Amino acid sequence: MRCHALSRKLSxxxxxxxxxxAWEVIQAVGGGAFADVALERVFKLYSFEPVDKALxxxxxxxxxxxxxxxxxxxxxxxxxxxxxxxxxxxxxxxxGLYQILKMKRxxxxxxxxxxxxxxxxxxLTKLAPVVNGILRSALRCQEKGALLPKLxxxxxxxxxxxxxxxxxxxxxxxxxxxxxxYKIAKAFNTISPIDIRVNKLRADxxxxxxxxxxxxxxxxFIPSCPSGLEVPAGVGEPKKWPGYAEGKWCVQDRSxxxxxxxxxxLPGEKILDACAAPGGKSTHxxxxxxxxxxxxxxxxxxxxxxxxxxxxxxLGTTCLRTVVADANELLAKHPEWECFFHRILIDAPCSGLxxxxxxxxxxxxxxxxxxxxxxxxxxxxxxxxxPLLKSGGxxxxxxxxxxxxxxxxxxxxxxxxxxEFLLEFEKQIxxxxxxxxxxxxxxxxxxx
Numbered sequence: 169m170r171c172h173a174l175s176r177k178l179s180x181x182x183x184x185x186x187x188x189x190a191w192e193v194i195q196a197v198g199g200g201a202f203a204d205v206a207l208e209r210v211f212k213l214y215s216f217e218p219v220d221k222a223l224x225x226x227x228x229x230x231x232x233x234x235x236x237x238x239x240x241x242x243x244x245x246x247x248x249x250x251x252x253x254x255x256x257x258x259x260x261x262x263x264g265l266y267q268i269l270k271m272k273r274x275x276x277x278x279x280x281x282x283x284x285x286x287x288x289x290x291x292l293t294k295l296a297p298v299v300n301g302i303l304r305s306a307l308r309c310q311e312k313g314a315l316l317p318k319l320x321x322x323x324x325x326x327x328x329x330x331x332x333x334x335x336x337x338x339x340x341x342x343x344x345x346x347x348x349x350y351k352i353a354k355a356f357n358t359i360s361p362i363d364i365r366v367n368k369l370r371a372d373x374x375x376x377x378x379x380x381x382x383x384x385x386x387x388x389f390i391p392s393c394p395s396g397l398e399v400p401a402g403v404g405e406p407k408k409w410p411g412y413a414e415g416k417w418c419v420q421d422r423s424x425x426x427x428x429x430x431x432x433x434l435p436g437e438k439i440l441d442a443c444a445a446p447g448g449k450s451t452h453x454x455x456x457x458x459x460x461x462x463x464x465x466x467x468x469x470x471x472x473x474x475x476x477x478x479x480x481x482x483l484g485t486t487c488l489r490t491v492v493a494d495a496n497e498l499l500a501k502h503p504e505w506e507c508f509f510h511r512i513l514i515d516a517p518c519s520g521l522x523x524x525x526x527x528x529x530x531x532x533x534x535x536x537x538x539x540x541x542x543x544x545x546x547x548x549x550x551x552x553x554x555p556l557l558k559s560g561g562x563x564x565x566x567x568x569x570x571x572x573x574x575x576x577x578x579x580x581x582x583x584x585x586x587x588e589f590l591l592e593f594e595k596q597i598x599x600x601x602x603x604x605x606x607x608x609x610x611x612x613x614x615x616x
Contacts, residue, residue: 183282184289187263189214190227191286194259197232203529222402226359231259231266233357233528237331238262240316241269245305246298257295260287264303269310276307322346330357335536336521343572344598352570352607355600356524356531362399362406363390363422363605365448367483368455371416373397379410392603393425415483420448421526423597423605427515427566428452430593430612435460437510442495442553445472447479447488449515454485466491466498496552507558514553516546518567518574522599522607543573550582554589554615563589563613568606570598575609589613 189210196206207228211221231238239250242261250258264283267274280303287296309315319325326346327337330353340349366373373395380387386403390396397417399406406412406419428449433439435457441450444465454463465480465488467473473490480488491498495514498505519534519542520527550565557563567574575596583589594611597603 183278184285185214186216186220186223187227187282187286188290189216189224190231191260191263191290193224193228194231194262195256197228197529198255198259203229203232203527218404221405226271226402227263227266229359229528230270231262233524233531234266234270234331235262235532236327236333237329238265238269240328241265241306242302244316245309246302254295256290257287257292257298260292260299261302264299265306268303268306276310280304280307326350326353330354331531332356333531333535336531336534339571343570348598351600352598355598355604358525358604359401360421360525360606361401361604362403363393363420363425364397364399364406364417365393365420365425365452366395366397366417367415367451368395369459369484370414371411376411376417383410385409390422390425390603392605393422396422396425398422413482418448418451418479418483420452421523421606422603423522423568423608424448425452426605427564427608427610428456428513430564430566430610431456431511431513431562433457433461433511438462438508439464439511439513440509440553440556441465441513441515442498442549443467443515443517444490445469445476447476449513450476450488451479451483451485453513454480454488455483457487459485459487461487463488464491465489466493466495468492468494496548499552499555505556507555509556510558510561512553512557512561512563514549514563514565516549516565516567516574518542518546518569519571521569521571522597522609523568525599526606539571539573543578546574546578547581550578551585554586557615559615561615562592563615565611565613566608568608570596570607570609575611579611579613583613588616590616 193206193210197203207225242250264279267279268276283303284296284300287299316328319328323338323341324334326349327334332353340352366376377387377397385399387397387399390398411417433453433456439453439461444450445467450465465476470492473492476490493501519539520530524531583591592612592614596609597607599607
């Protein structure tokens, strides 16, 4: 009997720690922090095993991703609307509701008890009955199969069900129709696997796969990526997997792996990656030219440029050189670079609307004004870098967004101004397409 009680107490303590850590991440993001930065900071404060880290990630990222959906539940069953709740209480309710409404593997009773216990131990003692009441009401609704009231407005209904900003739900339906909009939104809410790109300078795909298989790391080939392997999320920390330290592979989303090959880079050429950090596409280009050529990786941040250099050194891409500079000022700083490069990649700063499954907080950061500001940044980059390309050279413009003003419309405007450029190819990949990667856009331009 005493052993059972001790085991239950230890389980409660461990449950409290993981939930408290997740709650801290949710609070930090609610206060403006980036989710990945907040999560990394929390992991430094706690001594968690990999399985606990995976749970903290799922709890925090899930609650952040489902913010609007969870707010709708608070509005539906609470006496005070979600946005008028004290932030500390609102984020704690999100943590509890997410476990009850979205996680099948956690018993609802345990989720409620631990959430109430957190309230009692963390400055919300007087509000613990409110937490208990709202969570138990949600559980009763779930057990009865009761749903949130249906809304007549299709975009607001989509926003509610799939936890999207109303403006994005409206635009998705306008771009793709209601059926495809739901498909894309569901992809936004699907936990992405970990995609890796095998470094052909130091290993081959079969070798890395066999090593993973022998170590019990589940993996499978990515059909669209000749050097890609997919590993399920939550199976461990990639930096600790075999081959990482030796530079045999790097983590890179499958959509991102498709971009560098569109340059058709050849050994011996001069190539510019104008917005290069953290270096995934730069090192991929170096692999494709077998380290034979002149590859310049540019980023305006010295800290981010150090990440490029670190990745390059680990992967053994000796032809890569980093430049800390604003890409718009390259011609002024290096007049000898006019008509210098055979290939230029502009992986432009963008809204990141294609990567919402991996960046749960991104949907709450963006709005239409932000996107128009980014479109101006992208336009300036295209105009500033065009003179650096040789006649007959190839320019690849890419983004990890699905917004037409950053993609099709951006390139259409550029071609209207720079008539010496010809569009050879363009494509928009949507989240939820058959290959399950991020949403991204690519345009291949030739300078005549």
